Amino acid sequence: MLHADILTALGTMSGTSLDGVDAxxxxxxxxxxxxxxxxxxxPYTEAERQVLRQSLGLWPSDDIGAAERIIEETHIGIxxxxxxxxxxGFHGQTLAHDPSGRGTHQCGDGQRIADALGYPVAWDFxxxxxxxxxxxxxxAPFFHFALAKWLNADTPIAxxxxxxxxxxxxxxxxxxxxxxxxxxxxxxxxxxxxxINDAMIARLGQELDDGGQVAASGDSDxxxxxxxxxxxxxxxxxxxxxxxxAFSALTQSVSExxxxxxxxxxxxxxxxxxxxxxxxxxxxxxxLLVTGGGxxxxxxxxxxxxxxxxxxxxxxxxxxxxxxxxxxxxxxLAVRVARGLPLSAPNTTGVGAPLxxxxxxxxAKNDNKMP
Numbered sequence: 001m002l003h004a005d006i007l008t009a010l011g012t013m014s015g016t017s018l019d020g021v022d023a024x025x026x027x028x029x030x031x032x033x034x035x036x037x038x039x040x041x042x043p044y045t046e047a048e049r050q051v052l053r054q055s056l057g058l059w060p061s062d063d064i065g066a067a068e069r070i071i072e073e074t075h076i077g078i079x080x081x082x083x084x085x086x087x088x089g090f091h092g093q094t095l096a097h098d099p100s101g102r103g104t105h106q107c108g109d110g111q112r113i114a115d116a117l118g119y120p121v122a123w124d125f126x127x128x129x130x131x132x133x134x135x136x137x138x139x140a141p142f143f144h145f146a147l148a149k150w151l152n153a154d155t156p157i158a159x160x161x162x163x164x165x166x167x168x169x170x171x172x173x174x175x176x177x178x179x180x181x182x183x184x185x186x187x188x189x190x191x192x193x194x195x196i197n198d199a200m201i202a203r204l205g206q207e208l209d210d211g212g213q214v215a216a217s218g219d220s221d222x223x224x225x226x227x228x229x230x231x232x233x234x235x236x237x238x239x240x241x242x243x244x245x246a247f248s249a250l251t252q253s254v255s256e257x258x259x260x261x262x263x264x265x266x267x268x269x270x271x272x273x274x275x276x277x278x279x280x281x282x283x284x285x286x287x288l289l290v291t292g293g294g295x296x297x298x299x300x301x302x303x304x305x306x307x308x309x310x311x312x313x314x315x316x317x318x319x320x321x322x323x324x325x326x327x328x329x330x331x332x333l334a335v336r337v338a339r340g341l342p343l344s345a346p347n348t349t350g351v352g353a354p355l356x357x358x359x360x361x362x363x364a365k366n367d368n369k370m371p
Contacts, residue, residue, distance in 0.1 A: 001086045002120065002338050006034050010085040011331025012075055014093045016164025016244040017193050017293060018052050019207070020044045023078045024327035025085065030335035033150045039324040042078040044070075056244065058095050059105050067095065071108040076116045088113065089334030090123040091326075097137065097243045103127065104136040114361040122334035124359040129344045134351030135241035137167070141186040141348040142336065143329035144169040145178035151318055158278070158285035159315070160304075161326065162294020164194035164244050166274060169348075170281040179345050179354040185282055186348040187238030190273030191247045192294050196266045199251065203259045212267060212299030218260025220268035224253050228269050234276050239350040270294065271303035284310055291315045291322040333358070 001007075006029050013022045021044075025037025044052065048070050055067035071093045079088060092108030110123025126136035144159045151157075153173040160168050166189035175183035193208065200206045200214070209215055228250050233240065250269055254262035278288070288310050294300050295314045305312045315322045333343055337358035345354045 007086040009331035009334050011089040011327040013326040022327040024324040026328045026331035030339050087334050088121045089330035091330050099130045099135045111361040114363045118363050121361045122337035122358045128357035134349035137241040140329040141169040141184045142178045143332045148173040155286040157287045160290045162192040162292040166192035168277050179342050187240045188242040189277040195251050212297035214263045215267035215299040218264035220264040275307040287311045289315045291325045
């Protein structure tokens with residue numbers, strides 16, 4: 001089934017914001033996008049989310065059994081709901097990311113997913129890149145390149161994903177292949193929703209700052225923001241990547257502020273770090289297209305529009321689904337894994353040369369194969 005020119009791929013994503021599992025269908029040959037298919041979302045229960053939060057920072061040698069069961073069972077459930085596909089891309093849940101040290105850890109066994117679904121599953125997308133000296137992140141840039149082609153972009157554009165951590169992809173659509181020198185530059189921008197969500201839960205018992213309303217009601221602390229921007233990470237040249245909790249000192253720095261002022265400060269930190277990231281791009285993008293949960297935060301979006309000279313818009317405004325872009329990305333990457341195509345390159349993860357990666361799991365038995 002994997003020899004057809006165009007494959008129907010199912011991609012899933014469970015991000016560091018720990019909100020739930022996204023699943024989306026994409027038809028692709030691994031180079032171009034043929035059609036966007038249906039998608040769905042399965043939120044984690046509060047009990048599940050609590051287990052996952054407690055597992056952040058853990059490695060395979062630690063006790064991750066409870067988290068692993070949640071990740072695998074929720075993914076199997078939502079993937080079965082989507083019906084049969086030629087191949088699936090299972091990202092799993094990032095619990096720890098330390099590319100210069102212990103490596104990267106995405107919880108969940110792709111073989112178990114394949115056995116349950118009855119068709120091939122691409123997984124473990126990041127390990128090979130880290131093993132070969134890359135950051136292992138971000139991995140969506142090759143998909144962003146295909147999106148720029150799908151949008152018929154004729155000047156450089158950038159995609160900004162604001163999930164738990166922020167990451168940006170600058171794309172030159174005049175290039176013919178994402179592995180080509182100068183086609184892409186991608187890197188993590190800094191914290192995004194993770195510290196805001198964590199503070200909202202701790203202070204107000206709410207999962208997020210809906211629409212950025214709390215941030216809009218407060219005043220950001222410019223001294224804290226200025227100190228935050230002196231972090232060595234922002235002076236590093238890309239590619240570069242971050243762990244979810246790399247800026248825990250930022251959260252500590254707002255502990256004495258009122259709720260509204262603390263959330264406002266954490267929100268302005270997102271804007272400041274993205275503005276610095278755009279400065280590091282090879283040229284100013286004509287447009288910054290924002291995806292992920294952060295695009296629904298009006299305070300962030302207004303802050304970006306004020307801080308940047310380029311047009312700032314949501315990916316939804318150009319006909320894309322900002323809730324499903326990362327799930328679609330791993331559907332796209334699954335086909336590239338099956339065909340031995342690169343997933344990363346020097347200007348996306350810092351790996352030495354364009355590199356294929358991922359593992360491909362075939363079902364050991366077809367008892368559970370869907371009709």
